[in-house]
Every structure is written in C-alpha cells, then in structure tokens.
Amino acid sequence: MSERVLVQQLKSLPAGPVSVSGWVETVRDQKKVQFVVLRDETGAVQLVNPATRPSEEAGDQDATALALTETIGGLANGTFLTVHGELKHDDRVKLGGVEIKIGVLEIAAAANPETPIAADSGLDKRMDWRFIDLRQRRNNLIFRIQTTLEHAMRTYWVERDYIEIHSPKLMSTPAEGNAELFALEYFGDQTAYLAQSPQHFKQMAQAAGFGKVFEIGDVFRADPSFTSRHATEFTSIDAEISWIDSYEDVAAMQEELLAAAFRAVKEKHGDEIAALFDVEVVVPSLPFPRIPLAEAREIVKARGYDIPRTDGDLDPEGERQISAHVREAFGHQFVFITDYHPEIRPFYHMRDDETGLTKSYDLLFNGTEITTGAQREHRIDVLEAQALEKGLSLEGLAHYLDFFRFGVPPHGGFGMGLARVLMLMLGESSIREVTYLFRGPTRLAP
Template sequence: MPVTARTLVSQLAAQPDGPVSVAGWVETVRDQKKVQFVILRDETGAVQLVTPATRELAEDAPAEGPGSAAALALTEAISALGHGSFVRVTGELKHDERVKLGGLEVKIGSLEVVSEALETPIAADSSLDKRLDWRFLDLRHPKQNLIFRVQTTFLHALRNVWVEKGFIEIQTPKLMASASESRAELFQLEYFEGVAYLAQSPQFFKQMAQSAGFGGIFEVGPAFRADPSFTSRHATEFTSIDSELSWIDSHEDVMALHEELLVAGFQAVADKHGDEIRELFDVEVTVPARPFPRIPLAEAKRLVAERGYTVPRADADIDPEGERQISAYVRETYGHEFVFLTDYDSSIRPFYHMRREGDPSITDSYDLIFNGVEISTGAQREHRIDVLEAQARDKGLEPEELSFYLDFFRYGVPPHGGFGMGLARVLMLLLGESSIRETTYLFRGPTRLLP
C-alpha cells in the first residue's frame, strides 16, 4: 500500500519496519560505486537514506529491478542532488543497530525533488556576519535549530507558572504618542500628521494593568532602543519578558517570582534538551537553587575592588567588567550562576522606582546578573501619586508631560512591582554563546535591517 502521510524523522524510531514517507532537505550525498547514501534532515532530526547504485542499463533489462530504467533514473537523480535541496522520499524503513545515525535507515523507493537548491553561500566556518546575511540557511544547522526549540520550551515553562498563578497575558502597544520612560534612545517615526515613538518597554502599560485591577500580568513582546552600541549583548529590537504583580510587600516579592520563573524555565530546558545541549554546545544546564544570592550594590562594588578592579564611577551603576567580577565572586563563594544586586541609588534609577522608607537615597530595586551579564531590572514601583510627582520633578521631569501615566495613580492603585528581562541574553548565557546575535531569530542592530 503506498504511503502518502509524511512521518517526521523524530517519529521514525517508534515506527515498525515497513513503508514510510519522509521529507526534508538534503544534508549530505555519498555517491559510491555500488550504493548511494543520502542524509536527509527535517525540522526534528536527520535520517540515512540508501539505495543501490545502477549506472549501466542493459537493453534487455527487466521493467523493474536494479537494472531497470526506473532504477537508473533514481541513481542519476540522487547523483544530481544539491546540498539543501528539498525532497520527498517514500521507501522501506528498517531498524539496524549497525547504522550510526539513529540505528535506522530508509531504503529509497521513490524520490521527488520538490525544490532544487543552488550551491550554499555559507559554510560552518563562515563569519557570524556572513551567517546572519544568510540566516535562513544558517538556521538549518542542528545547533541553531536547537536554540529556538530551547526558547520555546523555556517560554512555555514560564507561561505555565504565570497561568497557574492566575496571571493575565497582555499585549501592549508598541506605537507611543510620547516617550515610555525617557526621550533617550527612542526611535521616532512619521505617524499621519504627527509623530510616534517605538516603545522602549511596556513599563507604563504594565502599571496601568495594576490600576485596572488585573493583578498579576505578563507579556513577551518586542521592545526598541535607539542605542548605537555594537556590543555582544545589545540590539535595537529585542524580545522582552515582562511581569508585574499587585499587593506586594516589597521588591523581595518580585525577586521571589523571578526566581520561581527561572527555576521552572531552566528545569524544563534541562529535562527536555539537556543531552542535546551537552552534545552541541558542550554546556551542562544547571538548574539554579533558591534563593539566589543577594548583594547590595555598594557591597558588590567593594567586593569587586577587593578582587583588584575598581568600577570607574562611584556614583554610577556597576559596569560590564564589574558584573563579570561579582559573578566570579558569587560562583566561588556560593557556587551559583545568578546574583541579585540590590539597593540601587535613587540617582541612577527611574523616578517610578520606590525609594527606601527612612533612606530615600536608595531604591527598592534590583538587577539580576547571570553568568557575568545583567539580564533584568526589577523593582517595587511608587504607587502614591504625591510621592510619584515629587520624584518625577526630582528627575527634572514635568508632571504635565506624564499626565497620561500619572492618571493611572489618581484613581487608586495597589502596591505593585515587576521586572523586565531580555530573552536573547538569557538564551545566550544559558547556552554559552558569545553574542545575542546567535540567539535572536533575526537580529537588528545599528547597521543591520536585513534579512
């Protein structure tokens, strides 16, 4: 009976020997004198295809069999296959432990070239920029494919936590009438008869949901920064993971949620992809223990100085080298990959971060550092309208310019807080990659708008 339904490569091991249909792209052709091998890869894995090679056709050859015209045509078609061509194959599945690739192979009965491919313009040793130019080809590599299966598993685990807690998923607008937090690093664009801005974060709208009585909310969506940086961890468009929740007692409640989410995400990735990550990235996924270490910013700077590095500005945030140094300290002292830096000075935090009762020079906020790189900022927000207006003025902002935002607080809002976290940075550090360009589906930076 002819087989028409396509079977994914990952499903073949569970299939009995017999007729099967597979489809994907040609990764390798080994065209030997008496036998031909094709490595076919689809979105789930690779399988070996095999057929006898028939290059001479006798005039009196039977209509079927190894010397037939059909067999010769198949031989010639396989010889002509180009790397990357998409094909559909029907044949006989056979389990054979001698086959190195998965312990099974498919004997080709028929082969249809669905789409021929030109010679590939990239190789495994191509530069990152070259691979990004041809990203759709680069993503065919099993290592690149795994990145986005890991991403899917990670986000699904986070969503499970949020949904089980009764959080609401929202989608906030990315076109803004005014700056979301400040006018720095904003993209401005024409908008009918006026101008609009691309949102730097969903911050204000996350807080609006608290005033609306939503309680816990989350969003996974794009954010935009007109930042001319060319570092390995910056992008002009990135995916932000955001959450906000009501009725908190302090930023410790936000950190507790943050920990729970990351532990669930890392556990899911380790369970589902741990072996593949070990094979392709040479990385052991470590599920972080709770609670994560917490170090006040001033103490972190002191600890870094004791290691021989002084953060350039005493009145500023810790810099990238400082982040690396404090992470090294935490690994050595606590055996942990994460650390919360807390107690940030109000002078270097936004006006809406709550200031410490009894010491307004400090905010109830944190940065989360993972393996030497900051991945998130979180805080308890200021919900008292009079205090919020005063803090805005203290930052040189006019409350009138923030009227739409401040209105959220004039009609009652519970104590609340939340965080924003960069998805590509988490994946980069989880998989031991050197740049978020590797862990972003299509990277956008100051000089890259294609593909």
C-alpha cells in the same frame, strides 16, 4: 503512498513502507551505492540507493533505476524533497540505527549547488543567510529550548492566576524621555514612538485592578551599541504584581519562575544541550544570593578591579567579577544586586525613606545583567516630584500620571531579556546566535 512521518518517529516504527520529507544535508555518491542524509525539523536519517550506472548493454538496464541514480547524484545540499521507501532497522547505522532504501524520490524545491555560507563562515555572513544557518541541528535546538522556556514561564504564571497582556508598541509620548526611542510619522502631523518597554502599561494594569500580569513581547531601543548583548529590537519578558510589601516579593517570584523554567529545559533538552553545546543546564537553588550594590563594589575592588564608571553602577567587567565571587562563595550562577542610587534608576522606582536608595535590583546570570526589577512608586505626589527631579515633563507624562490620580495599589515588577537568558544558558558569545532574526544598528535584513 504512505503519509509523511517525522524522522524522530522512525525508531519506533516497524520495518516497511515509509515516507519522509526534509532537506538534503549531505550526499555520498559512491560507485555501487549512494547515501543521502535527509534532515527534517526533528532529526536526520540516512537514505540509501543501490547505484545503477549506464553501461554498453543499456537495453538490459532499468530506466527508472538509472534516472533515480542520476537524480541523487545531482542533488545539491539544501534541496527539499520527499522520499517513499522501505524502512530498515540496523544497529550498525550510526545515524539513529535506521535507514531507508529509496523507492521514489520527489523533489519539492531544488537548491542552488553553490551554498553561500560554510561551516567556518563568520557570524555576519551567517546572519546574511540566516534561513540557511538555522537549518543546523544546533540552531534548531536553540528555538526548541526557547519554546520550552517560554511555555514553562507561562505555565508558572497561569497556574498562579496571572493575566497575560499584550501592550501596544506605538506610544504617543516619549514616556521616559527621548533617549533610546525610535520616532516615526503617524497619521496627520502626529509623531509616534516605538515602545522601549511595556512598563507604563503593566502599571496601568495594576490601576485597572488586574492584580498580577505578565507579557512576553517585542520592545525597541534606539541604542547605537555594537556589544554582544544589545539589540535594537528584542523580546522582553515582563511581569507586574500588586499588593507587595517590598521588591523582595518581586525577586522571590522571579527566582521561582526561573527555577521552574530551567527545570523544564533541563528535563526536556538537557542531554541534547550537553551533546551540542557542551553545557550542563543547572536548575538554580532557592533563594538566589542577594548583595547590596555598595557591598558588591567593595568585593569587586578587593578582587583587584577598579570600576571606572563614575555613576556608582557596575560595568560589564564588574558584573563578571561579582558573579565570579558568587560562584566561589555560594556556588550559584545567579545573584541579585540591590539598593541602587536614584541617579541611575528610573523616576518610577520607589525610594527608601531612610537610605534614599531605590527599592530595586538587577539580576545577574553567569556574569551578565538580565533583569531590572523594583517596587514602583504609587503615590502621585512623590511620583511627580521624582519625575521633575529627572527633568521630565509632567505634561508629557499626563496619560501615565492619570493612572495614579485614581488609585493604584502598592506594586512592582521586572523586565528580562529573553535572548540574554538563552545566550548565557547555552554559553554562547552573542545574542545574535540565539535570536531568530537579529536587529542592530547596521542590520535590518533579512
């Protein structure tokens, strides 16, 4: 028997013996011929078998052919199998211009005939059976895009001599207060907390003299939110750099990073994204527009929307409105909203001496916030004062504050939600669609 080949390789192979493996997507069992659409991780191919039906003159029939016809007729969607057969090139075959005449069919694992989800099943039902839901070509593509996106970002950073770190996800103290933190029993009578951000550990790398670091890893938020863009566990893309003069240095790095990542996705998957998602991937032009928060609020108000929040920030509809303005005025999908008030920012964001506003930004993409970035406060006395102002315990922050007692360069960075980027890039309505296995307040399985 020949070695297994992938479906995407069939077009380039000569006619002749071939072996493919995958799962059954559909079976058409006609009187004189049987068709099976077999899908693997790279695509789908049509398998064909001239049907041999039982007759009164059974002695004249090929028992092997009869058995094969019966086996194909009983195949359930989702059955995993291997087929050894003859590859034929035929432009009339809509599925890739090739088909395989079945010689030998080997079932690796038969599926139950009753599939628990259908094409019109709701999102929650599909999440219950996510491993079946992910077999769709469209869903398979999402995670190929994710792989390309992450690889492109890593390539950008590695080529610029960044160091990749893997920070711990168990913390001894609720670093930024107890809000949105999962607490769990640790050894002895200790309490540990799941990290809601690698923020403090990224900053430790600056104190360690690493200069430029990045991390792509899980973070946890004990946020009982049921919106389309929140999760209790998600993948965060983080970077931190030393010797900056302004948060603008961070923003400039991030927009270059995103342009490089989008370019890689467009080049590798653009046509398939257009076909399956009806979306054109646009590589963003540089620089991205920048709008101070106070000005953004005025623009939103002028568009006829009064932001109900009393803390001075934008709400989701405000984000959509300012993004609509940016599309109309600048023809851009991205916008940096800058100059946030300290009341709505963490204690470690540096503040401008003249305005008192933080040297920080949010990055919006297609109407939704995907990033918070900032220059950090590196002066220990100012940092302690800002922590106390926020009602935080210096004792609880002791390990973090120690970084700054022994010297830290001026630095800054950002954190960005991977699922949100994918959701907005592909025009999906929920991060659950672009998350391998979603975790939310009511979902811990599968």
